[in-house]
Amino acid sequence: MFVKSGDRFIPTRAGSNWSINFHYANENCRSPSQNHKAKDTTSDSSKDAVTYAALLRNELLGSGIETVQDPHTDERRHAVPSQDSHNFTGSLNGKICDNEVSPYSLSPLSNKSHKLLRSPRKPARKISKIPFKVLDAPELQDDFYLNLVDWSAGNLLSVGLGACVYLWSACTSQVTRLCDLSVDGDSVTSVCWNERGSLVAVGTHKGYVQIWDASGGRKLTSLEGHSARVGALAWNGEQLSSGSRDRVILQRDVRTPPSAERRLQGHRQEVCGLKWSPDHQHLASGGNDNKLLVWNSSSLLPMQQYSDHLAAVKAIAWSPHQHGLLVSGGGTADRCLRFWNTLTGQALQSTDTGSQVCNLAWSKHANELVSTHGYSQNQILVWKYPSLTQVAKLTGHSYRVLYLAVSPDGEAIVTGAGDETLRFWNVFSKTRCTKESKSVLNLFTRIR
Helix, strand or coil, rough: CCEEEEEEEEECCCCCCCCCCCCCCCCCCCCCCHHHHCCCCCHHHHHHHHHHHHHHHHHHCCCCCCEECCCCCCCECCCCCCCCCCCCCCCCCCCCCCCCCCCCCCCCCCCCHHHHCCCCCCCCCCCCCCCEEEEECCCCCEEEEEEEEEEECCCEEEEECCCCEEECCCCCCCCEEEEEEEEEEEEEEEEEEECCEEEEEEEEECCEEEEEEECCCCEEEECCCCCEEEEEEEEEEEEEEECCCEEEEEEECCCCCCCCEEEECCCCEEEEEEEECCCEEEEEEEECCHHHHECCCCCCCEEEECCCCCCCEEEECCCCCCCCCCEEEEECCCCCCEEEEEEEEEEEEEEEECCCCEEECCCCCCCEEEEEECCCCCEEEEECCCCCCEEEEEEECCCCCCCCCCCCCCCEEEEEEECCCCEECCCCCCCCCCCCCCCCCCCCCCCC
């Protein structure tokens, strides 16, 4: 039996016994590095075919092609002659000539084809279509409005299962139970690590926010203030923001008495998404009222309000590469990714993903992002920005992919779904993107 309301789709379960340990299920025996290095002969062959076709057009039709379009990216390869070329391109005076083939060359190819062949080959991007690990997570709820998975800087995964929070070490695969709220008749509705990975905040169905010391396994405090479940949490240094079904966002410093709080009231329905900007100055919040709000660190009123989405806004992510760039995703009736310049309040671009957007995260090293989806395709998409071309499409979950977290090294992600599994994927490269726009028209360039 299932209960459906709006973007919620909650299975009614019999019994309330949670397993103490995660269980391995269909784990791929290959290591992450082996998956990452798996050969993609189809990709290489298609790239060679494009180059070969351009070469034939040069020689037979005189097309004069010097660059080719990579079939898997939107970037062009430019002809850059090698400094130690062995293609007999030296002129009579012994210098390398970039513009013409040496008259002593025995090659039958034209000058344009030589430049085409000397152009550097960008290595093909290879993303494994299968997860490198799968964990069974019994009683992982299929509720769009909850946030039950987070990955710490210390490489610990926190997962809310029913009334319990479990910690799974990515280094040792050891599992520990951090807390059990069943003794209070409560359940877990959100989890969130602080930046250092020492504290984990736990939001509950009854509206409490508990702060736990992960290494000591002890509860430090329990914060009141909300009158309904807390489905969204976000740390900003020592401050913790919590969003609730009561439509209120509370900001509290965990070092001060619980009475010191800021109440942000701008949403007319449940707050289901919260994210602080990388510079710690702005908080983005999404709600079931289809609104995306941006708050600064001092005002009690939102500084910006975006109303373009046609469904609940849970998926929110700030770009770590471009100052002020924010992306949001809409629910079932919207299905769109929308990008915003919060420095100017402008809507930048949008794309229809074809299904409910459940979560978003940027790559730490390249201008790419990953989105997870629900109705109706339950897929994981990797996008290149700003072209918004799809780098990869990953499938495997049989329910909505509601939960997403990025590993501390920025290379892997974990996804969770109502099919009660956690799947680990290698999707991002560790190579930092060196391309940056130097134009004075680039609104995201920061002046220092």
